[in-house]
Amino acid sequence: MTSGTLITLAPTGAESAKADVPALPVTVEEVVATARDCQALGAAVLHLHVRGADTRPTLDLGRVREVVTAVREATDLVVQLSTGGAVTDPFDARLAVLDAAPDAASLSLGTVNFGRDVFSNPWDLIVELHSRMQERGIVPEYEVFDLGHLATLARLLDRHGLPHGGHVHVDLVMGVPGGMPGTTAALAACLPFLPPGATFAATGVGRTSLPVMLAALSAGGHLRVGMEDTLTYAPGEPVRDNAQLVARAAGLARIAQRPPLSTLEARQLLGIPVRRTVEVSP
Ligand code: KMH
Numbered sequence: 511m512t513s514g515t516l517i518t519l520a521p522t523g524a525e526s527a528k529a530d531v532p533a534l535p536v537t538v539e540e541v542v543a544t545a546r547d548c549q550a551l552g553a554a555v556l557h558l559h560v561r562g563a564d565t566r567p568t569l570d571l572g573r574v575r576e577v578v579t580a581v582r583e584a585t586d587l588v589v590q591l592s593t594g595g596a597v598t599d600p601f602d603a604r605l606a607v608l609d610a611a612p613d614a615a616s617l618s619l620g621t622v623n624f625g626r627d628v629f630s631n632p633w634d635l636i637v638e639l640h641s642r643m644q645e646r647g648i649v650p651e652y653e654v655f656d657l658g659h660l661a662t663l664a665r666l667l668d669r670h671g672l673p674h675g676g677h678v679h680v681d682l683v684m685g686v687p688g689g690m691p692g693t694t695a696a697l698a699a700c701l702p703f704l705p706p707g708a709t710f711a712a713t714g715v716g717r718t719s720l721p722v723m724l725a726a727l728s729a730g731g732h733l734r735v736g737m738e739d740t741l742t743y744a745p746g747e748p749v750r751d752n753a754q755l756v757a758r759a760a761g762l763a764r765i766a767q768r769p770p771l772s773t774l775e776a777r778q779l780l781g782i783p784v785r786r787t788v789e790v791s792p
């Protein structure tokens with residue numbers, strides 16, 4: 511079991527509209543400000559979906575590069591670009607995100623119903639993302655929405671080798687309508703299927719956020735939190751901002767006597783080189 515807790519911030523996602531959720535960070539300035547605030551509170555990784563000037567999700571490479579550069583100038587966070595994008599994004603645009611040369615990128619391990627939509631991740635796309643990341647020195651975070659996705663991970667590693675850096679890190683994305691439920695039982699069911707030596711984080715979408723967080727901490731796992739996954743802090747109480755969610759996760763990690771990992775410790779865990787140090791204070 512790792513002694514500390516890796517906290518990943520997923521601040522924006524691709525599903526919520528700025529008009530519906532005014533606190534959602536969508537401009538470059540808003541993303542940088544939330545990234546700084548959340549690093550100071552204990553986040554070490556930024557799972558990033560980029561929005562365009564119109565506030566809608568975009569995979570436009572110029573815009574993606576602009577946001578990556580701005581976050582790197584202001585923070586030490588590991589920049590993990592989403593290759594999942596939005597359910598409507600074509601595969602070639604999702605693959606092209608890697609051209610922005612992030613430290614890390616998400617890699618979803620299977621197709622899943624996503625509410626009324628379908629989040630499509632066929633085998634050939636999975637292999638192409640895995641291989642391109644190996645070639646370019648980008649560290650994947652394997653996104654698991656259902657138990658069968660861990661069987662796909664075993665097959666992927668067996669046929670195509672370990673990811674860059676040699677360490678396997680998995681994120682259990684739980685409670686998506688169409689994926690595995692966000693429960694302690696479902697989380698526990700996944701654990702025997704993790705590859706040997708792998709670390710895992712978990713996030714529970716919507717009202718499953720807290721049960722999944724507590725289950726992950728008790729099982730020695732890491733945490734992902736943020737407004738991509740959670741818009742309600744408590745029943746009837748909208749999330750104020752991403753910092754509120756990171757502060758709660760960091761507090762629970764301390765109570766579990768597994769305090770948040772620094773960005774340096776996170777890089778060591780994930781096998782990502784240090785770039786330089788940016789001081790951020792609470
Ligand atoms: N927006 C979801 C359809 C990822 O970032 O890799 C997919 C997603 C996964 O968020």
Ligand code: ZN
Pocket residue numbers: 520523557559592594595616738
């Ligand atoms: Zn995402």
